[in-house]
Amino acid sequence: MPVPAVSRQIVFPERDVIALDTIAVPAPGPDDVLVRIRRVGICATDLHLLAGHIGNPFPLVPGHEFVGEVAAIGTRAGLDRSLSIGDRIAVEMLLPCRACAWCRSGRYNLCAHDDPSAGLPIGRQLGVNIPRTTGHGLWGGYAEYLMAPQEAIIHRLPDDLSWDAAVLVEPYAVAHRAVARAGIRPGDNVVVVGPGPVGLLTVAAARSAGAARIVVAGTRAARLEPALRFGADAVVNIREAADPIAAVRDALGGAGADAAIETAGVPSAQQDAVRLVRRGGRVVLAGACGAHAELTLHADEDLLTREIDVLPSFLSAGGFEPAIAGLARGEAPYEELVTHTLPLAEAERAFALIASRDHSVIKIALDPTR
Incomplete structure (x- = not known):
């Protein structure tokens, strides 16, 4: 042409x-x-x-x-x-x-x-x-x-990868970087906060990394339901649950999450991610909130006495290779x-x-x- x-x-x-x-x-x-x-x-x-x-x-x-x-x-x-x-x-x-x-x-x-x-x-x-x-x-x-x-x-x-799947390579690369930053290992329990496109792709990336059980937490039922087809074992509607933390723990079999990955891009979701992870767990904040957004946490109750690791994950460096491979395998x-x-x-x-x-x-x- x-x-x-x-x-x-x-x-x-x-x-x-x-x-x-x-x-x-x-x-x-x-x-x-x-x-x-x-x-x-x-x-x-x-x-x-x-x-x-x-x-x-x-x-x-x-x-x-x-x-x-x-x-x-x-x-x-x-x-x-x-x-x-x-x-x-x-x-x-x-x-x-x-x-x-x-x-x-x-x-x-x-x-x-x-x-x-x-x-x-x-x-x-x-x-x-x-x-x-x-x-x-x-x-x-x-x-x-x-x-x-x-x-x-x-x-x-790949020549046989449809354009409708291929267009997801960048957000899937963002998801793979977040999973790598979280250090997801086989057997880990994972909670993903935010069932938007990157959140759903993070579920697939965490499953590919060997996560044992994955729970997706969010506020929109229409976004939570597809998470099950992308590899989530359970979903929790934070808006409807009387106690979201308890609901996520129940969905994980009574234990806290080894890792929580936030993809929603709002401070309230970042707060939820910090509070949903177990003591000594790992939190990755991957959602962009826009300029001047402020995150409020309790220094002792949320962070110090729980000794959790909180890591941001910015953009997609190193994520394209596993993303393209996953898309080619048709894992979701x-x-x-x-x-x-x-x-x-x-x-x-x-x-x-x-x-x-x-x-x-x-x-x-x-x-x-x-």
Whole structure:
């Protein structure tokens, strides 16, 4: 398929404004890969970006959960990456500098060149913090085309993996990183707080890691029920349970959770995660709450006297490989999560659907080919 002269893009020109625009598509440089986007998922982070809760990246082309195929490729990139036109790929949102101490240690999600306190003019996260006014402007996945630069980490996707499953690779990578941060071992009892897309994928990742019993806690019945098909042994509706902590313990056979992973992105869920884990247990906070959200805990009762480990898990570094492998094995009914697939031009409708809290919505993806 020939590359067109222009690409459609969804742009956030300013806070709370969604627009459809076009932009010129240049030929890739020697180290670049031009990606034809086939699916892009809508993430809660995108809603925070639109609301202005994450910095001031405007005008921004959002979309970091994208997958697609190689549309054109630079001469060096083709050789260095062993990629050809038409190859199916996933591109990580993080553009590591590969030189700082964090990148060299494998924690490229903490790249020093993406630290807001460093005072650099742009960030290094595709679809999140690189303004459209930078360079060619093809930095986000809510578009027909995106340019992956030399720093981009690109993964091949299996030829038989559907786009509706493949679009989950980034949130599944986030889930796998959270499970790794929690140190889930065979035989562990695990509670996942927040049955959104990342929470449901965290259930599948924890099951893959060997968890003995998994309980999902949340407040929306329509989200809790699918958790059972993704590997949960039981679910607890925190809103309906008289004593949520006791209900989770009962679901775990009377014991506290060895590990609790929070994915909801609200402080109350983070508080629940801390209080649901057993003494000496491990808590991972993986949900983004937006700027200036505050978490209140009891220093002694919640933390000190229980000597629990509380670890944040930021983004998806190191998670793409196990995520792609899990999707390829079909360990869960992944495509079931993508409840709506809309054309690119209907991004505003997609955001309205999410805001409506329609019970039928779990994950919405945009298809830029429509």
